[in-house]
Amino acid sequence: GAVVSQHPSRVICKSGTSVKIECRSLDFQATTMFWYRQFPKQSLMLMATSNEGSKATYEQGVEKDKFLINHASLTLSTLTVTSAHPEDSSFYICSARVGVREQFFGPGTRLTVL
């Protein structure tokens, strides 16, 4: 299947700092990427849909000014958690649409805010 990578895989930061997470499609071009987060022992929750060259569409309850998404190319989408706080600690996962019907997921980024 198609390969989606994320970087970094794990990040620890101090409260108030900003963290950028990269999501790359390695062997295909993705016009649409999705960002999810997963709290411990919970399921994945969609945060936003990222379309190349346009603004992201955020799910209800997700602050667009706090979670900045940029999809500047067909192989890269970035999620920046601005002014991170301990409650933002979570597992962040991106996925990319492949063809018409399939989505492939990245390995995830574990964010810990101290």
Add this chain to the structure above:
Amino acid sequence: DAKTTQPTSMDCAEGRAANLPCNHSTISGNEYVYWYRQIHSQGPQYIIHGLKNNETNEMASLIITEDRKSSTLILPHATLRDTAVYYCIVSLGGANNLFFGTGTRLTVIP
């Protein structure tokens, strides 16, 4: 997207077939059934998807009932590495996002 119902957990003996059921009684005619699994602390892994016909690939088989109100994912010879949470998702696919429920936690027992 239609809602799905799955058992919370299941056990399966190593080497035996694992049959994971999913109910999706409100599925619409153009919605697909997708299966993903998530091994602890990893991103979800695509397994298989189907619309009406049964599907098979190198990982699993997907059996969809004729009325499409339920389906079963079959792992023919479960191994310890198949221990994971399995998600059944109904979606139009394509640019539509996937809504994850609670899934079934499958434990393969030696």
